[in-house]
Amino acid sequence: MRPTTNTLTIGERVAWYRRRRGLSQEVLAGLIGRTADWLGKIENNRIELDRLSVIKSLAEVLDVSLGDLLGEPSLLAWTGDSGTETVPAVRATLMSYRAIAPLGGPAKAQPPTVTALREEVTALWAAYQDARFGFVTGRLPELLQHTQAAVDYHDGEDQDQGRRLLGLTYQLAATQLTKLGESDLAWIAADRGLAAVHPTGDPLLTGSLFRSVGHALHAIGRYTEAVRLTEQAADYLEPHMRRPTPALLSVYGTLFLSGSMAAARANDATTTRTFLTAAGHAAGKLGIDANHLWTAFGPTNVDIHRVATAAELGDLQVAVDLGPRIDTSGLPVERRVRHALEVARAYSWWNRLEDAQAVLLEAERAAPEQVRHHYLSRQLALTWVRRQRGKPSAQLVGLARRLRVLD
Secondary structure, eight states: OOOOOSOSOHHHHHHHHHHHTTOOHHHHHHHTTOOHHHHHHHHTTSSOOOOHHHHHHHHHHHTOOHHHHHTOSOOOOOBTTTBSOOHHHHHHHHTOGGGTSOOOOSOOOOOOOHHHHHHHHHHHHHHHHTTOHHHHHHHHHHHHHHHHHHHHHOOHHHHHHHHHHHHHHHHHHHHHHHHTTOHHHHHHHHHHHHHHHGGGTOHHHHHHHHHHHHHHHHHTTOHHHHHHHHHHHHHHHGGGOSSOOHHHHHHHHHHHHHHHHHHHHTTOHHHHHHHHHHHHHHHHHHOSOOOGGGOOOSHHHHHHHHHHHHHHTTOHHHHHHHGGGOOOTTSOHHHHHHHHHHHHHHHHHTTOHHHHHHHHHHHHHHOHHHHHTOHHHHHHHHHHHHHOSSOOOHHHHHHHHHTTSOO
16 A cells, blocks of 8 residues: 555655554664654654655665655646647557567558658657657657557668667657656666667667666666666767767767766765766867757756756755856756756755745746656645645645645
């Protein structure tokens, strides 16, 4: 049995599972090297619990998934963009036996041309970077089917192009599903993507798919494995970095950014710094903020990750000092909003609640679906409501209800 509502903070979920495991606060706190007083404050929302390394430690001791404590996955709302077939339709497509064991048979109708499919893939990635999560999710099943059909139908160069597009579609599926908290499905999609591009021997797309595998590992709390993957993927790409294209530089640098987050969540500050330095060197060679292969990579994204990793490592000063000063206006919406959540978290830590709420509300206006589906925004809004001594403001209550953490 699990909590069936989103209206619990992470601390309240910890208390719920602790009681069902028959553990006292003293015992659970001791098992993760903390005090019962600390745990009591967590469970009563007097201390914010938003560092994933700490949440993962509690999840391991309580024998639950990271998503169980984060309240993930959360329901994707039906909208005009999404239609009425969303995550279950993606799941059905990913679990189709024909995707992993084609059985032959008569040739099917000719699929869309490779050129048309490339336009579809490009458009859907652009929609993801605009944080149109419902739109992307609702159209992924058909695009997966079309790109798989192209691989099955064509041969030669057209088949290789189809494989590349299929890999990019699986990567998009993995990235989008991770954002929705569907970690198991994200893992399947990332694995399928690597398998799709492997026959092409394309280092650029293979490196890009490694990033998706890393995101899937993040989603299930396997941070040490994600660090190891970053190192192995970098070794794989290293022979191709003698004369890298801007796209390869971007993929290489983004791998290290993803790895830096994994290292920070594993409480490995040294590796975090090493990965950020490597990403910084790649960004320096690139010279500008760019968006090759939808990486949004460049100097600004490196700075964004300096803030995010500092927050995960508990370095509040860096997060507060650097975060609000980063100009993200040239980046895609998804990147801008993700950084805004870190700035809101930093302000909240320093009890600058008006600033924190203003940042979160602005982020919601820019990307309501993204904000609704991120554990940080839900945790912040619900914790602010819980800590109010009097009646919460109408603005805060409205935000919490839109995020579906308040009835």
